Amino acid sequence: MMKKLIAALSIIGVALSGSVIAEINDPGGIGGLESLRGTAVLEVTRPADELKSVPKDQVLESDYVYQPPLIPHSIRGYEVSLNANKCLACHSWKYAQEMGATKISVTHYVNREDAVLADVSPRRYFCLQCHVTQASAKPLVENNFESVDSLR
Structure with missing residues (x-):
């Protein structure tokens, strides 16, 4: 069946x-x-779409509770791999103040057993799993989503 x-x-x-x-x-x-x-x-590699324009250093509002913040700048050329994480060069607690960047949330330092770590938790290391750049792109489907009242 x-x-x-x-x-x-x-x-x-x-x-x-x-x-x-x-x-x-x-x-x-x-x-x-x-x-x-x-x-x-399927047997032919389709050319990549043109890169969308990314608003430069724009504050972006959350649409729902616990939404991962959107990235308000271009990340083209950033490496986020097992060996390096360009995001942490500015957003880690160690460098955020001197770089003028937003600190990553304390939740990123907690592992699955709720133990607080000295460094970013491995499950939160790959930033681009949750955080994406805001691009001025046409939606693929119609969307009538409305933010919750408490976030307006």
């Missing part, structure tokens, strides 16, 4: 808010994928 369900989903796509967002498109046996960003043949 489960195999049939998985097969059916891979053929018809995944539905979100009543719209199919991904659908297998296989004209002539070539193979392809249709998404909100357009149609792409």
Whole structure:
């Protein structure tokens, strides 16, 4: 039963808010994928979209409680890997004041067992898992999200 369900989903796509967002498109046996960003043949690497413009040093408001703050500056060329984290060069507690940057939250120094660490917790080290730059980009889908009253 489960195999049939998985097969059916891979053929018809995944539905979100009543719209199919991904659908297998296989004209002539070539193979392809249709998404909100357009149609792409799976065997061909599609050129990257142009980079979106990022507002420079703009204060961005939160839309919901516990929202990871958006990054108000360009991060192009920043390395965030096992060996380096460019974000921490400005935002760690050690350097934030001298760099004029916002300190990272104390929650980033707590591990899964709620122990407070001397350095950033490994689960919070890869900043770009949660934090993204604010870009002036056209939304892929219509959105009528409204912020909670307490954040207005």
